[in-house]
Amino acid sequence: TGLSRPQRILKAVQKNATKGNPESVIAAIDHYCRHSEWAMNVGDEKGLILDSVVTEVNPSTALELGTYCGYSTVRIARLLSPGTKLITLEFNPDYAAIARQIIAYAGLQDKVILVEGPSGDLIPKMKQQHGIKSFDFVFLDHWKDRYVPDTKLLEECGLLRKGSVLLADNVICPGTPEYLKYVRNDPRYESRYFKSNLEYTKVEDGLEKSVFLG
Ligand SMILES: Cc1ncccc1-c1cc(O)c2nc[nH]c(=O)c2c1
Numbered sequence: 001t002g003l004s005r006p007q008r009i010l011k012a013v014q015k016n017a018t019k020g021n022p023e024s025v026i027a028a029i030d031h032y033c034r035h036s037e038w039a040m041n042v043g044d045e046k047g048l049i050l051d052s053v054v055t056e057v058n059p060s061t062a063l064e065l066g067t068y069c070g071y072s073t074v075r076i077a078r079l080l081s082p083g084t085k086l087i088t089l090e091f092n093p094d095y096a097a098i099a100r101q102i103i104a105y106a107g108l109q110d111k112v113i114l115v116e117g118p119s120g121d122l123i124p125k126m127k128q129q130h131g132i133k134s135f136d137f138v139f140l141d142h143w144k145d146r147y148v149p150d151t152k153l154l155e156e157c158g159l160l161r162k163g164s165v166l167l168a169d170n171v172i173c174p175g176t177p178e179y180l181k182y183v184r185n186d187p188r189y190e191s192r193y194f195k196s197n198l199e200y201t202k203v204e205d206g207l208e209k210s211v212f213l214g
C-alpha cells in the first residue's frame with residue numbers, strides 16, 4: 001500500500017532540503033506537515049520553546065525519549081556545542097530507520113546516538129553503555145503513559161543531578177495528567193508550563209519544563 005507517512009516525510013526532506021543544512025531539514029518537514037499531511041513532530045511553534053530551553057541549558061549530555069522521524073532530534077542536535085552528545089531512544093524500528101536518514105541528511109549523525117528499544121529497558125543501561133554520569137537535559141516526547149515511570153527510573157538510576165532540566169511535550173494534548181501531578185506536587189521539582197499549540201493546529205498544547213532540585 002505504498003509509502004508510510006515517515007517515508008513520505010523523508011522524501012519531502014530529500015526533495016526540498018539541502019544536505020548538511022539542519023535549518024532546511026526542519027523547514028522542509030514543517031512545510032510538508034502543515035500543507036500536505038499532519039504528523040506528530042513537535043513542530044515549529046513548540047519547537048521555538050524547545051530551542052530556547054536547549055539554548056538556555058546548553059547541555060553537555062542530553063536525552064530524548066521518542067525520536068519518531070528525528071525532527072526534534074535535529075532541532076536539539078543543531079544547537080549542541082561541539083563534543084556534546086544527544087542520545088535519542090525510539091521503540092519503533094520503522095521510525096528509527098527513517099530518523100537515522102533524516103538526522104544524517106541534516107549532517108548531525110556525529111552528535112546523535114539513536115538507540116532502538118523500549119525506554120524502560122534502555123534507561124538503566126545508559127551509564128554502562130554510553131558512559132553517562134547524568135543528563136543535563138531530557139526531552140520527553142514518546143508515550144504519555146511512560147512519562148512518570150521513565151522519570152522515576154531516571155531518578156532511581158542516578159541519571160538526574162541538581163539542576164537537570166526535563167522538558168515534556170503534549171502535556172495538554174494528548175495530555176499527561178499523571179505526569180503534571182507528579183512534577184508539580186513533588187518538592188524536588190520546580191515546574192513551569194509553556195502554553196502553545198498542538199503542532200500545525202490551533203488546538204491548545206504545551207510543554208512542561210521541570211528542574212530537578214536533587
Ligand atoms: C497522534 C496525535 N493525535 C492527536 C493529537 C496529538 C497526537 C500526538 C502528538 C504528539 O506530539 C505526540 N508526541 C509523542 N507521542 C505521541 O504519541 C504524540 C501524539
Ligand SMILES: [Mg+2]
Pocket residue numbers: 040041042141169170
Ligand atoms: Mg509530541
